[in-house]
Amino acid sequence: MLTIGKLAQDTGVKVPTIRYYEQIGLLPEPGRSAGNQRLYGQGQLERLRFIRHARDLGFPLEAIRDLLSLSDRPDQPCAAADGIARAQLDAVRARIRRLKALEGELERMVAQCAHGTIRDCRVIEVLGDHALCAQDHPAAAG
Amino acid sequence: MLTIGKLAQDTGVKVPTIRYYEQIGLLPEPGRSAGNQRLYGQGQLERLRFIRHARDLGFPLEAIRDLLSLSDRPDQPCAAADGIARAQLDAVRARIRRLKALEGELERMVAQCAHGTIRDCRVIEVLGDHALCAQDHPAAAG
DNA sequence: CCTAATCTCTCTAGTAACTATAGCTTCAAG
DNA sequence: CTTGAAGCTATAGTTACTAGAGAGATTAGG
Numbered sequence: 001m002l003t004i005g006k007l008a009q010d011t012g013v014k015v016p017t018i019r020y021y022e023q024i025g026l027l028p029e030p031g032r033s034a035g036n037q038r039l040y041g042q043g044q045l046e047r048l049r050f051i052r053h054a055r056d057l058g059f060p061l062e063a064i065r066d067l068l069s070l071s072d073r074p075d076q077p078c079a080a081a082d083g084i085a086r087a088q089l090d091a092v093r094a095r096i097r098r099l100k101a102l103e104g105e106l107e108r109m110v111a112q113c114a115h116g117t118i119r120d121c122r123v124i125e126v127l128g129d130h131a132l133c134a135q136d137h138p139a140a141a142g
Numbered sequence: 143m144l145t146i147g148k149l150a151q152d153t154g155v156k157v158p159t160i161r162y163y164e165q166i167g168l169l170p171e172p173g174r175s176a177g178n179q180r181l182y183g184q185g186q187l188e189r190l191r192f193i194r195h196a197r198d199l200g201f202p203l204e205a206i207r208d209l210l211s212l213s214d215r216p217d218q219p220c221a222a223a224d225g226i227a228r229a230q231l232d233a234v235r236a237r238i239r240r241l242k243a244l245e246g247e248l249e250r251m252v253a254q255c256a257h258g259t260i261r262d263c264r265v266i267e268v269l270g271d272h273a274l275c276a277q278d279h280p281a282a283a284g
Numbered sequence: 285c286c287t288a289a290t291c292t293c294t295c296t297a298g299t300a301a302c303t304a305t306a307g308c309t310t311c312a313a314g
Numbered sequence: 315c316t317t318g319a320a321g322c323t324a325t326a327g328t329t330a331c332t333a334g335a336g337a338g339a340t341t342a343g344g
Contacts, residue, residue, distance in 0.1 A: 037293075049270065073260060082252065099200075099234050100238065102199055103238065113223075121224070124213045129195075130198075146320090156303085159303085
């Protein structure tokens with residue numbers, strides 16, 4: 001049996017975050033010691049590792065909730081899990097595309113800076129007028 | 143003089159967002175009509191366009207606050223503005239790097255899915271065991 | 285066995301950047 | 315003059331945590 005601190009160490013998830021996951025129902029309530037401290041077993045450890053890894057891959061908690069409930073039903077077809085992963089992949093790709101457009105615009109902006117005064121600053125000028133942008137970059141959105 | 147709705151139309155910033163910007167002091171409090179409705183002039187319009195554009199480029203509001211106060215001092219050197227833009231560029235590049243690593247891992251995960259049952263699902267399996275990852279991908283963080 | 289240091293407990297509030305809702309007032313058009 | 319859109323304030327919700335207060339539990343050393 002692991003205390004919450006040990007569980008945190010073993011998974012790399014911080015103690016308050018573990019309690020938060022319990023609070024939102026992502027982790028089941030664990031047993032308690034005589035002194036009311038949480039005690040975790042192997043199953044909880046693995047579940048938390050799963051959560052941690054999915055978070056590292058950028059899955060939102062709601063997607064992880066779905067993935068966890070899927071993983072509890074081994075006989076079901078895995079199409080749903082596959083769909084969630086594909087959706088996440090699409091989201092990641094979309095973000096990369098957007099960020100690359102921003103990168104280009106920021107590069108241009110910074111490259112044109114003549115290091116003079118604010119009055120002649122391209123950074124400020126471009127920010128004030130979107131028409132000065134090379135392409136019609138999209139919004140950043142995350 | 144523009145009403146808040148017209149200002150929203152002209153800038154692409156939603157009405158509640160404009161009020162929010164006022165609340166946090168990013169936009170000065172505008173004058174009011176006899177009936178207590180906000181009325182904006184050209185200066186406010188340009189200021190909001192500036193904010194909108196910077197947000198689209200992913201600058202956090204605090205950075206925008208700094209940029210705005212810089213743009214009010216045309217005689218100052220533009221090194222500070224340049225620095226803020228460079229920092230944003232660095233942040234964007236870092237996020238692209240991280241996301242590319244995630245993209246690779248998610249691609250691998252999805253490609254290996256045999257479309258069978260959850261029991262044999264690579265998606266679930268890989269999420270449960272970070273050691274199955276190709277590289278040591280970093281955390282997503284945004 | 286006692287004490288000090290470290291953990292853990294609950295609860296509340298704060299973060300970024302909005303978005304949504306409720307219940308009201310004002311304005312513009314017909 | 316009436317009706318519907320737009321505006322007002324204030325509060326709470328979103329995502330995924332993080333920080334803090336103040337109290338109780340546990341463990342290591344003496």
